Amino acid sequence: MLARLAGAAVMAVAAADAADxxxxxxxxxxxxxNPVIAILDDxxxxxxxxxxxxxxRFDIEYLDLSWFGGPGGEDLHxxxxxxxxxxxxxxxxxxxxxxxxxxxxxxxxxxxxxxPIVFCLADYETIDATTLEPDVTGVTMLMDWTGAVDLVLGLxxxxxxxxxxxxxxxxxYRWERNARRKFAKFGNRVEFVYLTGLPMxxxxxxxxxxxxxxxxxxxxxxxxxxGRTFTTSEALELVSRASSVPMYGMSESMFGYGxxxxxxxxxxxxxxxxxxxxxxxxxxxxxxPADIVAQHANPYLFDARQLERWRIAEDKLPPGSVVxxxxxxxxxxxRRQILLAAALVALQTLLIAALLLQRRxxxxxxxxLDERLRFETLIADxxxxxxxxxxxxxxxxxxxxxxxxxxxxxVDRASIIEFSGGELRVTHSSRQKEVAYLxxxxxxxxxxxxxxxxxxxxxxxxxxxxxxxxxxxxDRKTIVSLGVKSLVLLPFVLGKGQGGVLACSLVRxxxxxxxxxxxxxxxxxxxxxxxxxxxxxxxxxxxxxxRFRVMADAAPVMIWMAGPDRGRIDFNRRWVxxxxxxxxxxxxxxxxxxxxxxxxxxxxxxxREALLARTPFxxxxxxxxxxxxxxxxxxxxxPRFDGDAAxxxxxxxxxxxxxxxxAHEDAERGREELAHALRVAxxxxxxxxxxxxxxxxxxxxxxxxxxMCRVLEAGEPTRxxxxxxxxxxxxxxxxxxxxxxxxxxxxxxxxxxxRPLDVNDAIVVVTSLLRKELERKRVALQLTLxxxxxxxxxxxxxxxxxxxxxxxNACDAxxxxxxxxxxxxxxxxxxxxxxxxxxFRDSGIGVRDGDVSRIFDRFVTTKRDGLGMxxxxxxxxxxxxxxxxxxxxxxxxxxxxxxELPCLPS
Numbered sequence: 001m002l003a004r005l006a007g008a009a010v011m012a013v014a015a016a017d018a019a020d021x022x023x024x025x026x027x028x029x030x031x032x033x034n035p036v037i038a039i040l041d042d043x044x045x046x047x048x049x050x051x052x053x054x055x056x057r058f059d060i061e062y063l064d065l066s067w068f069g070g071p072g073g074e075d076l077h078x079x080x081x082x083x084x085x086x087x088x089x090x091x092x093x094x095x096x097x098x099x100x101x102x103x104x105x106x107x108x109x110x111x112x113x114x115x116p117i118v119f120c121l122a123d124y125e126t127i128d129a130t131t132l133e134p135d136v137t138g139v140t141m142l143m144d145w146t147g148a149v150d151l152v153l154g155l156x157x158x159x160x161x162x163x164x165x166x167x168x169x170x171x172x173y174r175w176e177r178n179a180r181r182k183f184a185k186f187g188n189r190v191e192f193v194y195l196t197g198l199p200m201x202x203x204x205x206x207x208x209x210x211x212x213x214x215x216x217x218x219x220x221x222x223x224x225x226x227g228r229t230f231t232t233s234e235a236l237e238l239v240s241r242a243s244s245v246p247m248y249g250m251s252e253s254m255f256g257y258g259x260x261x262x263x264x265x266x267x268x269x270x271x272x273x274x275x276x277x278x279x280x281x282x283x284x285x286x287x288x289p290a291d292i293v294a295q296h297a298n299p300y301l302f303d304a305r306q307l308e309r310w311r312i313a314e315d316k317l318p319p320g321s322v323v324x325x326x327x328x329x330x331x332x333x334x335r336r337q338i339l340l341a342a343a344l345v346a347l348q349t350l351l352i353a354a355l356l357l358q359r360r361x362x363x364x365x366x367x368x369l370d371e372r373l374r375f376e377t378l379i380a381d382x383x384x385x386x387x388x389x390x391x392x393x394x395x396x397x398x399x400x401x402x403x404x405x406x407x408x409x410x411v412d413r414a415s416i417i418e419f420s421g422g423e424l425r426v427t428h429s430s431r432q433k434e435v436a437y438l439x440x441x442x443x444x445x446x447x448x449x450x451x452x453x454x455x456x457x458x459x460x461x462x463x464x465x466x467x468x469x470x471x472x473x474x475d476r477k478t479i480v481s482l483g484v485k486s487l488v489l490l491p492f493v494l495g496k497g498q499g500g501v502l503a504c505s506l507v508r509x510x511x512x513x514x515x516x517x518x519x520x521x522x523x524x525x526x527x528x529x530x531x532x533x534x535x536x537x538x539x540x541x542x543x544x545x546x547r548f549r550v551m552a553d554a555a556p557v558m559i560w561m562a563g564p565d566r567g568r569i570d571f572n573r574r575w576v577x578x579x580x581x582x583x584x585x586x587x588x589x590x591x592x593x594x595x596x597x598x599x600x601x602x603x604x605x606x607x608r609e610a611l612l613a614r615t616p617f618x619x620x621x622x623x624x625x626x627x628x629x630x631x632x633x634x635x636x637x638x639p640r641f642d643g644d645a646a647x648x649x650x651x652x653x654x655x656x657x658x659x660x661x662x663a664h665e666d667a668e669r670g671r672e673e674l675a676h677a678l679r680v681a682x683x684x685x686x687x688x689x690x691x692x693x694x695x696x697x698x699x700x701x702x703x704x705x706x707x708m709c710r711v712l713e714a715g716e717p718t719r720x721x722x723x724x725x726x727x728x729x730x731x732x733x734x735x736x737x738x739x740x741x742x743x744x745x746x747x748x749x750x751x752x753x754x755r756p757l758d759v760n761d762a763i764v765v766v767t768s769l770l771r772k773e774l775e776r777k778r779v780a781l782q783l784t785l786x787x788x789x790x791x792x793x794x795x796x797x798x799x800x801x802x803x804x805x806x807x808x809n810a811c812d813a814x815x816x817x818x819x820x821x822x823x824x825x826x827x828x829x830x831x832x833x834x835x836x837x838x839x840f841r842d843s844g845i846g847v848r849d850g851d852v853s854r855i856f857d858r859f860v861t862t863k864r865d866g867l868g869m870x871x872x873x874x875x876x877x878x879x880x881x882x883x884x885x886x887x888x889x890x891x892x893x894x895x896x897x898x899x900e901l902p903c904l905p906s
Contacts, residue, residue: 020054022091022282025112027061027104029097029171030222035233035253036267037062040096040121043271044278051279059085065099066169066222078107085111092278095119095138096270098126099170105130116281120274121267123178124294137287139273142296143175144263145182145217148248151262151300152215153190155316156246159215161191165207165239165247166219167230168197175219199226200238207243216247218259233257246310250298256325260310261302261317269295375520378408382527394535395428398528402430405504405524409517412508413438416528417501418494419454424501435507438482446478454491454501459522461488461513486511490522492529494536502528515850560591562637562650566611575654580626596622596630614639614647620657632658756791756904757799759836763826766803770811777811777822784827789836790903798877802885805870806840806897813844813895820893836903843894852887852895 026044028037041060048056063077093112095104101119108117119127119138127140153159164179166172176196183192195206196219203224207216221235232253240247240258249259252267273293281287300318304326307314314323382401398416405414415429415438424442431437444451449472453460462468463486468476479487486506494500502525558575562568567588576583579594586594595603599621610617616638622630637652767774767781774781792799807824814822820843827839847855856875878885883901890896 021057022052022054023057023059023089024048024092024094024278024282025059025061025085025090025115026094026096027063027100029063029065029100029103031062031064034222034231036121036251037096039252039267040271040274043268044094044275047272047275048279051276052282054282056282063100063103065097065103066171074103074107077103078111081107081111090115092116092118092281094274094278096121096274097171098122098174101138105132105136108133116287118274118277118281118287120270124296125178127292132289134288135286137277137289137291139270139277139293139295141265141270142298143178143182143265144250144296144298145179146185147263147298148217148250149183149186149190151318152217152248154318155260155312156215158213159190160213161193161215163193163195163207163210163214163216163245164219165203165216165221166194166196167221167223167235168225169222171222172196172220179217179219197225200224200228200230200235204238204242207239207245210243210245212245214245216243216245218247218249218254220251246306246312252301255301256303258306259303260306260312261300261321263298264301265298266295372520374408378404379520379523379527382524394531394538398428398531399430401528402428406430406432409504409521411504411511412506413504415503415505416532417442417503419444419451419499419501424451436483442478447475449475450489454489454499457491457493459488459490459518461518462486463510463512483507485509486513488513488518488521490518490525492525494529494532500525500529500532558633558654560637560652560654562611562652564647564649566608566650569649578625578631578656579623594624596624598622610637611650623654631656632661754793754795756793757796758789759792759799759838759901760785760789760828762796762800763803763828763838766800766807767826770804770807773808773811774824777815779811779814779822779824782823782825784825786828786830786836789828789830790905792836792881792901792903794881794901799881802874802877802899803838805874809870810840810842810844810895810897813846814842816845817843817893830903831900834902834905836901838899838901840897840899841890841894842896843890843892846889846893846895847887849889852889855887856885
């Protein structure tokens with residue numbers, strides 16, 4: 001029910017609106033493509049819609065009379081309009097343009113009988129000459145051709161002629177006739193030339209050739225004589241561009257398309273006035289000819305661009321003139337853009353400044369990176385250079401390396417100095433051209449403070465001699481005498497009681513030797529140390545080879561020769577003497593009979609494979625000597641080719657390496673001896689603790705025995721008393737035996753053998769052994785041992801030695817602190833499928849940050865009486881077991897030793 005009521009209400013409102021709707025027919029003489037018509041149409045519709053209280057329906061007709069005029073065209077328009085509006089209720093008809101007004105007034109009885117007519121855009125003289133019916137009214141305009149000519153003569157006093165430029169068609173000719181009548185007023189004051197009814201091309205040529213003293217007046221232009229259609233603004237734009245004289249006009253549609261200006265008809269004003277008259281009719285007013293609105297006050301409008309083009313001063317314009325298209329100040333026109341541009345420039349400036357700052361920082365970083373890269377390249381080049389050189393080339397290459405250091409690090413002098421005994425000897429040096437060489441020998445007496453620190457392995461550096469401490473007064477005097485301003489000395493070890501120094505100095509400037517640079521130079525010093533050690537080794541080797549060659553001349557090595565068929569064909573006397581066999585027995589494959597049966601098959605395969613590939617080879621096997629013993633020999637062969645590159649077989653030599661292998665094994669045993677000696681030394685330091693540990697169970701046994709004696713003297717002991725006494729004796733004896741067994745294990749010297757072992761058990765054994773030592777030094781031990789830790793394949797004695805070294809070092813480090821709890825934590829954990837970790841964390845004195853990476857090096861120690869070998873041996877043992885060991889400083893105090901070992905799969 002409510003829905004039906006709402007629907008009825010909506011329909012009622014719609015019906016009321018339909019009843020109140022007004023129908024307005026607007027008829028234009030030309031098409032809407034004409035700017036004049038577009039301005040009038042927009043103005044009329046907007047004015048009526050905004051000011052009318054009723055909805056308005058607009059029916060718009062464009063007659064195009066300039067293009068489709070004439071009697072036939074107007075008759076066709078009349079028939080179409082008559083059929084279109086027959087029987088329709090129209091409220092008002094608005095007609096624009098003189099041609100349309102004349103057509104509608106003539107055909108009104110047939111088209112719009114009884115419908116009020118409102119016209120606009122009609123010359124007042126034409127309307128005055130026309131008889132209007134009582135319900136016809138409108139707006140007239142003034143085609144002020146006289147005012148236009150007066151304006152031209154006022155602005156251009158030298159004007160001799162006025163060129164009237166227009167198109168073809170009824171409207172153009174009507175306006176031209178009107179103008180000709182008005183121009184008669186001027187008589188002979190000025191000549192009038194009419195450029196109308198011409199094709200556009202001819203017209204453009206005519207206006208381009210107008211002589212000086214001519215000014216143009218532009219009429220309506222909708223088509224040319226050739227039938228080509230235009231809008232007035234399009235035609236004016238072409239003519240103005242081609243014209244050699246200024247053009248004036250009177251239509252608002254011309255303004256901005258090339259005319260200088262003129263008394264301009266207000267088209268929008270015509271439309272508003274006509275729309276207001278129509279509105280009054282729609283609300284019920286009866287208007288007629290007496291209500292015609294005369295709009296004859298045409299304002300003077302000028303185009304600032306044309307004034308500038310034709311150099312017309314604005315002060316010559318009539319009073320009240322309006323100038324449009326004036327070029328406003330740049331700031332006024334583009335202030336937003338200018339502000340935006342300024343903001344962008346400021347932002348860009350900030351960005352550029354930021355980029356410059358970033359670039360500066362980047363250049364510094366690039367400089368540091370480039371310096372580091374050059375240094376790393378230098379290290380890589382030196383390492384590669386020294387890797388393959390012989391002892392003969394070492395001196396030359398070292399001089400070249402020092403030359404590069406001088407150039408790359410920009411120092412004045414770089415030298416290698418060896419020190420031993422009481423002198424410092426300069427062995428290699430490079431310098432800048434204008435810098436003097438150092439003396440070949442420097443007396444240690446003149447550098448006591450420096451020599452003392454170099455012997456301790458300390459780096460010595462200063463930016464200027466004044467930085468040296470007072471106790472280095474003698475050294476400062478020597479340094480000043482040598483002309484050195486900045487210096488860094490990096491020591492390295494060459495052997496027992498011998499060392500070397502990499503010295504970099506500046507004699508002209510001062511320089512700060514930062515830690516990073518010193519660390520890099522330390523790498524170079526290590527390289528030089530390795531090179532010098534290698535040279536010494538190579539020199540010794542060369543000497544050994546020379547002696548060997550002398551001996552070889554006296555006792556030649558075993559030499560053999562093989563043919564292309566791979567069979568050996570000849571042996572030297574040494575071979576025959578060694579094997580005790582004849583040449584016939586050895587030739588071919590007979591020599592294989594002397595190879596040890598275990599090595600024979602592998603020897604044959606390697607020998608034949610190498611000969612088939614025709615490549616040099618080296619084979620090691622055991623060969624039976626004449627006395628029946630087997631000796632290890634190293635057999636080397638090279639292919640032989642003749643002058644035609646044809647394969648001729650092999651020539652080779654074999655040497656007895658039995659003694660060499662034994663020497664290698666002796667070296668391995670020597671390392672084991674060193675490790676054993678260190679264990680013995682460590683256990684020697686723990687003698688008092690171990691004695692106390694063994695004494696406790698022995699004292700228990702003694703006390704129990706004394707007690708039993710007293711019981712026996714007092715009477716018969718019970719079985720319970722005897723059982724308890726014997727149990728105490730057995731327990732204490734077992735404990736003493738275990739302690740002695742652990743000590744014997746560490747003292748025992750035997751070849752390393754690896755077997756699965758439990759790391760947790762090893763830790764418990766070592767810490768139990770050191771229990772009294774820990775109590776004596778007031779060290780609290782905390783064990784956090786992972787359960788179900790997989791076993792490690794290793795040597796129990798060696799790994800216990802590592803644990804012993806680290807725990808003893810931790811106790812020594814904590815012995816020097818007072819007033820702070822001494823704590824040692826040992827943790828084990830599984831860090832991967834086949835890796836376990838052992839962590840020792842103490843609360844001792846720790847080490848300096850720069851020494852953390854060096855404590856595992858040989859002869860590096862923080863203890864006053866230490867050898868610096870414990871951690872070095874520990875590292876070698878861990879690495880031999882396939883693991884790794886390192887140290888880190890604790891955040892509060894002390895040091896943490898980290899160890900990792902491979903473990904067996906679970």
